[in-house]
Amino acid sequence: MKIGLYFGSFNPIHVGHLIIANHMVEHSDLDQIWMVVTPHNPHKKKNSLLDNHHRLMLVNIALEDYPKIKSSKVEFDLPQPSYTVNTLAHITEKFPNNSFSLIMGEDNLKSLHRWKNYETILENHDIYVYPRISDGKVETRFDNHPKIHKVDAPIVEISSTFIRKSIKEKINIRPLLSQNVWEYLDEMNFYKK
Secondary structure: OEEEEEEEOOOOOOHHHHHHHHHHHHOOOOOEEEEEEOOOOOOOOHHHOOOHHHHHHHHHHHOOOOOOEEEEOHHHHOOOOOOHHHHHHHHHHHOOOOEEEEEEEHHHHOOHHHOOOHHHHHHHOOEEEEOOOOOOOOOHHHOOOOOEEEOOOOOOOOOHHHHHHHHHOOOOOHHHOOHHHHHHHHHHOOOOO
């Protein structure tokens, strides 16, 4: 089975994440998408994250109606901070009958050359890139790379940071979240302080 790994802190998961994941699984040769909840991204401050199990619960709730999209907590048991190259090695060893690809926004592709052991990632895994509006340019070495596939997906400019800030400021952002995700956040009083 060909599986696309969509990494994120999902703090919280929103409709933009679902639009991208669903588009990737429906409009590419990927059989499934695994949304990998990252405990600690080396490039983000940890103090703004909800607890791991709450973010995983939100992803599970959001995916109830998407049978081709699964959640994954594979990084919860790996050394922190999590580096993609280590997670890919672990998951490939754990699930040897599957082939794993990365899903990333074009903004991440622009910084791929700074990732730990990015050459190893490109050697062993395909990368599916969805468009993002961002500054900077993609390194020319990635322009026609046989392992990098640009997918004509909708551009979704919704950020979890915007959602957290809006909730804190008591601004209605309910259309940006699945109904069940909104209810869980509201019930648990997340992001209100």
